[in-house]
Amino acid sequence: MRILSMTATFGKLEHRTLTLKPGLNVIDAPNEWGKSTWCAFVLAMLYGLDTRARTTGRALAEKEKYRPWSGSPMEGRMDLVWQDRNITLQRRTTGRVPLGDFRAYETDTGLPVPELTAENCALVLLGVERSVYQRTGFIRLEELPVAQDEALRRRLNALVTTGDESQAGDLLETKLRDLKNRCRHNHTGLIPQAERELAACTEKQAQIAQLCRRQAQLEQQFSDCEAQTEALEARCQAQALREAAQQQAHRQEETLTASSFRLWLGLGILAAAAMILLFILRPRVWPAIGLGMLLLTLGASLALHGKSAQKPAADQNQSPPPADDLPDGDTQAKILLTQARQRQQQLQLALGQCQGQLQALGEANLDARIAALEQRLGKLRQTEAALDLALKTLDTARQALQRRFSPKLSQLALTLFSQLTGNRYEALALDESLSLTIRARGETTMSTPLWHSSGTTDQLYLALRLAAAQTLIPAAPLVLDDALARFDPDRRENAMAVLRQCGENTQVILFTSGAHAGP
Numbered sequence: 423m424r425i426l427s428m429t430a431t432f433g434k435l436e437h438r439t440l441t442l443k444p445g446l447n448v449i450d451a452p453n454e455w456g457k458s459t460w461c462a463f464v465l466a467m468l469y470g471l472d473t474r475a476r477t478t479g480r481a482l483a484e485k486e487k488y489r490p491w492s493g494s495p496m497e498g499r500m501d502l503v504w505q506d507r508n509i510t511l512q513r514r515t516t517g518r519v520p521l522g523d524f525r526a527y528e529t530d531t532g533l534p535v536p537e538l539t540a541e542n543c544a545l546v547l548l549g550v551e552r553s554v555y556q557r558t559g560f561i562r563l564e565e566l567p568v569a570q571d572e573a574l575r576r577r578l579n580a581l582v583t584t585g586d587e588s589q590a591g592d593l594l595e596t597k598l599r600d601l602k603n604r605c606r607h608n609h610t611g612l613i614p615q616a617e618r619e620l621a622a623c624t625e626k627q628a629q630i631a632q633l634c635r636r637q638a639q640l641e642q643q644f645s646d647c648e649a650q651t652e653a654l655e656a657r658c659q660a661q662a663l664r665e666a667a668q669q670q671a672h673r674q675e676e677t678l679t680a681s682s683f684r685l686w687l688g689l690g691i692l693a694a695a696a697m698i699l700l701f702i703l704r705p706r707v708w709p710a711i712g713l714g715m716l717l718l719t720l721g722a723s724l725a726l727h728g729k730s731a732q733k734p735a736a737d738q739n740q741s742p743p744p745a746d747d748l749p750d751g752d753t754q755a756k757i758l759l760t761q762a763r764q765r766q767q768q769l770q771l772a773l774g775q776c777q778g779q780l781q782a783l784g785e786a787n788l789d790a791r792i793a794a795l796e797q798r799l800g801k802l803r804q805t806e807a808a809l810d811l812a813l814k815t816l817d818t819a820r821q822a823l824q825r826r827f828s829p830k831l832s833q834l835a836l837t838l839f840s841q842l843t844g845n846r847y848e849a850l851a852l853d854e855s856l857s858l859t860i861r862a863r864g865e866t867t868m869s870t871p872l873w874h875s876s877g878t879t880d881q882l883y884l885a886l887r888l889a890a891a892q893t894l895i896p897a898a899p900l901v902l903d904d905a906l907a908r909f910d911p912d913r914r915e916n917a918m919a920v921l922r923q924c925g926e927n928t929q930v931i932l933f934t935s936g937a938h939a940g941p
Contacts, residue, residue: 424502428499449931467500473519509535509538566887613806647766655759838889839860846863
């Protein structure tokens with residue numbers, strides 16, 4: 423890909439046009455001319471603006487930082503050559519979304535280029551994500567140190583170590599991790615779900631067993647209470663029969679007493695009549711007295727005979743009550759019977775509730791369900807263990823590839839770094855996190871950039887960025903914003919030679935000020 427021209431209404435740029443050529447382009451301009459704004463415009467046209475970013479106390483959001491100073495809507499156009507086709511990219515502001523309207527078309531015919539969209543434009547043209555481009559081919563002075571990120575790691579690992587742009591290893595790792603997360607991911611994985619279901623079934627099983635034991639206890643208590651109630655009812659019935667017999671004997675005795683009273687009353691009347699007769703008939707007084715005494719004796723004998731005859735008859739029909747059937751004992755038995763019946767009702771209610779709970783919890787195949795869950799959990803845990811092993815194996819393989827990756831990129835970076843420094847350094851080492859150590863000629867130990875000047879550090883990171891760009895995006899334009907500001911004249915001249923060499927294979931756009939432009 424090569425940029426032909428750009429037209430921007432962006433920040434301080436108001437309908438400004440910048441025309442570029444193949445190879446090395448040096449835009450030499452003073453401070454506040456708009457060099458950094460042009461660099462930002464390149465990113466915005468290729469990748470769009472992050473409209474979700476918000477202004478903070480330390481930085482302005484791009485949509486605010488590059489809002490046109492004139493108040494015009496933000497817009498831009500980029501003419502470029504891609505795959506031997508002249509293509510125009512156009513972004514315009516729509517509504518409240520800066521550069522939200524995207525269009526890609528063939529410059530000469532106006533026909534749309536459907537493979538380019540607002541979202542994938544740069545990924546199709548350059549082949550890398552924004553973060554990768556900003557860490558390789560887009561070089562600003564303040565961003566010269568190379569920070570590792572996941573996208574850059576994937577690209578370097580895939581292209582440098584295996585030459586495979588498909589990133590099959592990372593895709594495989596992603597799938598393995600997705601499967602592992604499906605097995606066990608917080609509360610949503612299959613294993614946690616099965617564990618919760620098994621715990622619920624086990625708890626239900628324990629509740630059912632406890633309720634069954636409770637039901638058996640209640641049934642035994644109900645049976646005992648029922649037997650006690652029957653015994654008390656029999657006891658109370660026997661006592662009622664005894665009380666009825668006693669009441670009948672009492673009534674008979676009262677009847678006998680009333681008969682004796684009437685007999686004696688009759689005898690008294692007879693005796694009175696005899697006395698009256700004696701008074702009237704004195705001559706016959708002794709016979710009358712004798713008759714009265716005889717009648718009185720006869721009535722008493724009859725009364726005594728009737729009483730003695732009734733009482734033995736009553737005594738023959740009942741036996742004397744035992745000591746525990748005295749009236750106090752009878753009252754206690756009735757109280758116990760009432761309590762026993764109440765207890766029986768309570769037990770019957772509790773038993774019904776227990777049976778209802780068993781019906782609510784009851785599951786005919788609960789044991790089979792628990793067995794199936796345990797079997798499923800066992801298989802899931804075996805799968806999880808296998809996925810862990812696969813991930814560890816993949817990580818071991820990646821580490822082996824990274825051991826190959828570092829020397830290759832290190833050698834290319836060392837070649838460029840030696841050119842930038844006039845062959846001052848002879849060794850460069852790069853680890854997986856893109857941390858650098860170097861050794862100058864005549865020295866015996868490796869040292870980090872912290873031990874060197876800011877200019878040497880800039881040259882070291884410029885060499886690494888150029889090496890990564892040549893590896894990852896060999897056909898993408900290189901954009902440099904004052905990247906040579908801290909170079910001395912000799913090393914600036916070396917850097918320009920390196921950039922001209924890079925321009926033989928790709929377009930290089932260097933924004934700089936006059937003092938730093940070099941020859």
